[in-house]
Amino acid sequence: MSLLLGSSPAVASADVAQRESVQVTGRGTVSGEPDTLEATFGVETSATTVAAALKQATTAATRMRDTLVRGGVTKADLQTSHVNVTSMRKDDGPITGYTVRQGLTAKIRNLSRGGALMSAAVTAGGDAARLDGVSFSIADDTALLAQARKKAFADARGKAELYAREAGRPLGRVVRVSEGATNVWPQGGQDRFAAADASVPIEPGRQQLSVTVTVEWALDPPKAP
CATH class of the missing domain: 3.30.110.170 (Protein of unknown function (DUF541), domain 1)
Structure with missing residues (x-):
């Protein structure tokens, strides 16, 4: 004042x-x-080659995305948030493999189905799947x-x-x-x-x-x- x-x-x-x-x-x-849920999913895979790790991660992420779409999430409400490839070493020795991490963000506008959709998506992704967090918002x-x-x-x-x-x-x-x-x-x-x-x-x-x-x-x- x-x-x-x-x-x-x-x-x-x-x-x-x-x-x-x-x-x-x-x-x-x-x-x-709140009337909108934003879920952040991820997949994490490791393999001896980059190609193998990428293939495993892409397969898991695709299954998760397809499950969400079948559950009513529009493609416009899905977004890839990141793709990372890192190498693995034992101590200071040569590279022993590669880890791939992918992120997927989904807006779920039907809160009554939010829990079921997240569970189904993570199940579809298998052991590579992660649910990194959720947030809520008011669309309008x-x-x-x-x-x-x-x-x-x-x-x-x-x-x-x-x-x-x-x-x-x-x-x-x-x-x-x-x-x-x-x-x-x-x-x-x-x-x-x-x-x-x-x-x-x-x-x-x-x-x-x-x-x-x-x-x-x-x-x-x-x-x-």
Whole structure:
């Protein structure tokens, strides 16, 4: 919060009044139910040659992807996140083999089937499959953000009115509005599950959205007694 009151005798009173203002920051927070799950899958294979390791990884990843598509996930909601090939050595000796890691991110928009789809995908990938984490989001948070912005502005106005009263000045027009960061939490779990644990039930809970806004109001001249 900043309260700017002109006091220089070298400035005309009209100019001082134009510069006098109060600036505060307000916060608005709302919550909603997530409707989208984003699952991060992976495969990891090792073999004595790069070609063999790649083939095994590609086979497992393809089975996982096909299972998700058959379960209702659109191809537009599937994305390869990474492909890594690393060599293996015993101590400082020659290369003994290669490890391939692939990542696949899937957006599951039917939460009621989320757990079953993840379990089926990891099962399809076999021992090479991994479920690296899940997160939840709200696909269209426009209405919630509008509510949060209204709350943030009301919070800022309440603070400004208080400071204006304490300064003995009427609150004037809005001079400037600046929106700060928009925060969403929680962001989802970071647990890592191997194939045998992939049927863990999901709990989307609720998400909170928070908006901050900085508003500057002019301070009108004091009312005549």
